[in-house]
Amino acid sequence: MQFKAIIGHDNVKKRLINSVNNGRISHAQLFLGPEGCGNLPMAIAYAQYISCQNKGVDDSCGDCESCVKFQKLIHPDLHFVFPVASSAEVKVKPTSTQYISQWREAILETPYLSLANWQNRIETGNKQLLISKNESESILKVLSLKTYESEYKTMIIWYPERFNITSANKLLKIIEEPPSKTLFILVAQDAEQIISTILSRTQLVKIGRIEEDLLQTTLEKKYGLESSVSHKIAHQSDGNYITAQKLIE
Numbered sequence: 265m266q267f268k269a270i271i272g273h274d275n276v277k278k279r280l281i282n283s284v285n286n287g288r289i290s291h292a293q294l295f296l297g298p299e300g301c302g303n304l305p306m307a308i309a310y311a312q313y314i315s316c317q318n319k320g321v322d323d324s325c326g327d328c329e330s331c332v333k334f335q336k337l338i339h340p341d342l343h344f345v346f347p348v349a350s351s352a353e354v355k356v357k358p359t360s361t362q363y364i365s366q367w368r369e370a371i372l373e374t375p376y377l378s379l380a381n382w383q384n385r386i387e388t389g390n391k392q393l394l395i396s397k398n399e400s401e402s403i404l405k406v407l408s409l410k411t412y413e414s415e416y417k418t419m420i421i422w423y424p425e426r427f428n429i430t431s432a433n434k435l436l437k438i439i440e441e442p443p444s445k446t447l448f449i450l451v452a453q454d455a456e457q458i459i460s461t462i463l464s465r466t467q468l469v470k471i472g473r474i475e476e477d478l479l480q481t482t483l484e485k486k487y488g489l490e491s492s493v494s495h496k497i498a499h500q501s502d503g504n505y506i507t508a509q510k511l512i513e
Contacts, residue, residue, distance in 0.1 A: 265308040297471030300504030305375035315414040340412040347393030347426040400434035425457035473503025
């Protein structure tokens with residue numbers, strides 16, 4: 265995932281790139297923004313830029329060995345955590361690792377992913393998706409290992425709002441004092457739903473809604489819409505690319 269694939273947010277991209285080039289990468293960051301704003305693909309693009317072996321001024325190269333693996337979401341130093349529940353396929357102690365194939369497929373299809381779409385994909389019915397204590401134990405185990413290929417090991421946690429108290433408490437110390445060259449990126453929509461002890465240990469990267477004119481231009485290019493139609497959909501979507509996709513469908 266490269267920055268150029270993300271709609272808008274040029275100021276955020278510049279800030280993240282500068283943090284890398286100036287050697288000021290905060291070890292725990294919160295990418296906070298409303299649904300459909302692109303905070304998840306922004307987190308992936310940031311991690312890819314950090315690991316890129318031939319960084320450009322405004323983006324990762326997209327061609328080096330590291331970038332190729334990042335773009336397939338198979339880089340050994342890129343790790344994901346996301347809410348899950350039991351299903352017909354995973355019946356006992358579900359964790360992100362057990363759903364990683366579906367996760368990669370979903371993100372490669374569209375990184376602008378909603379929680380509802382994710383739940384439909386993994387077929388968990390009406391069960392509440394959570395990040396459980398089993399997940400926290402898995403995170404601690406993964407982060408105890410050394411990096412394989414990159415300078416940094418990156419853990420992207422999607423929807424930290426779904427931590428419970430037990431799972432959050434298991435991670436407090438490692439988020440506050442992580443192993444060397446370890447980066448946590450929490451990707452969230454609602455800061456008020458994040459457990460305060462987790463929230464207080466992160467640096468905020470605020471990502472707003474997509475600007476209407478940029479969203480309109482993107483829809484015209486991708487879907488070949490007439491300007492009158494793209495304008496109406498962009499306006500109704502209120503900066504939410506997921507909503508725009510639903511309206512087009």
